[in-house]
Amino acid sequence: MHAGYADAALIERCRRRDEAAFAEVVARYKTKIYNYVCRMMGNDDDAEDITQEVFIRMYQSLGTFRQQSSLNTWVFRIASNLCIDQFRRRKKHQAIAYSLDDTDDSGDKAGLEREVPDATYEPQRLLANSEMSAQIDLALTHLPDKLRAVVLLYDLEELSYEEIARVLEIPVGTVKSRLFNARLQLRKRLSDYLNQE
Numbered sequence: 001m002h003a004g005y006a007d008a009a010l011i012e013r014c015r016r017r018d019e020a021a022f023a024e025v026v027a028r029y030k031t032k033i034y035n036y037v038c039r040m041m042g043n044d045d046d047a048e049d050i051t052q053e054v055f056i057r058m059y060q061s062l063g064t065f066r067q068q069s070s071l072n073t074w075v076f077r078i079a080s081n082l083c084i085d086q087f088r089r090r091k092k093h094q095a096i097a098y099s100l101d102d103t104d105d106s107g108d109k110a111g112l113e114r115e116v117p118d119a120t121y122e123p124q125r126l127l128a129n130s131e132m133s134a135q136i137d138l139a140l141t142h143l144p145d146k147l148r149a150v151v152l153l154y155d156l157e158e159l160s161y162e163e164i165a166r167v168l169e170i171p172v173g174t175v176k177s178r179l180f181n182a183r184l185q186l187r188k189r190l191s192d193y194l195n196q197e
Contacts, residue, residue: 007071015062026055029075032157036076039152040083042141050086054079069166076157077167080149087145139189147182154179 013021033054038047057078065074140148153159153167154175165172 008067011062011065011067011071014059022059025058025071025075029072030055033075033079036152036157037079037083039137039140039156040080040145040148041086046086050079050082053082057082070163073159073163073166076153076159076163077169080153080167083149084145135190136186139186142189143182143185147178147185150175150178151182151186 010021010025014025030051034047034051037050037054038044041047041050054075058075061078069077140151143151149168150164153164154161159167161172161175164175168175170178
């Protein structure tokens with residue numbers, strides 16, 4: 001309850017154009033939103049742009065936020081909607097510009113697949129960039145965006161089924177179904193790797 005009151009007070013201060021309050025919201029959520037968007041979009045540049053846009057949209061929409069959901073849920077909803085918009089724009093351009101099966105002269109898929117960077121010797125990233133983590137990240141990129149969003153919000157951001165339903169504006173049953181299907185697809189994608197181990 002205390003967090004809800006604190007969020008309500010913070011939003012009220014933001015509505016009065018209190019820059020310190022807005023800076024507090026950005027400081028509280030920027031890393032979580034960036035990490036979520038980065039995993040959704042698959043690249044840092046899009047993640048930076050979309051994360052910035054999340055807070056711009058949030059600032060512009062302060063007057064319409066009715067506080068029927070938590071600040072956390074609202075910020076993730078904005079991020080999810082912007083990711084979906086970006087996916088739609090990409091699909092539109094891909095259909096016009098090139099096929100997903102197109103390859104360049106070296107046989108690489110037209111820049112669509114990205115190598116997982118080797119950050120082995122960066123101390124702060126040693127744990128995060130283990131072999132299994134890289135395999136999971138790669139498997140996540142192959143999930144449809146609807147399934148990927150649910151997995152990231154549930155397993156990484158630790159939102160409840162109800163919060164995810166509010167973020168994505170879908171029924172709780174759909175959240176559970178998508179989570180089940182996502183985990184099934186991840187298990188299939190990771191089975192070869194796991195069997196090698």
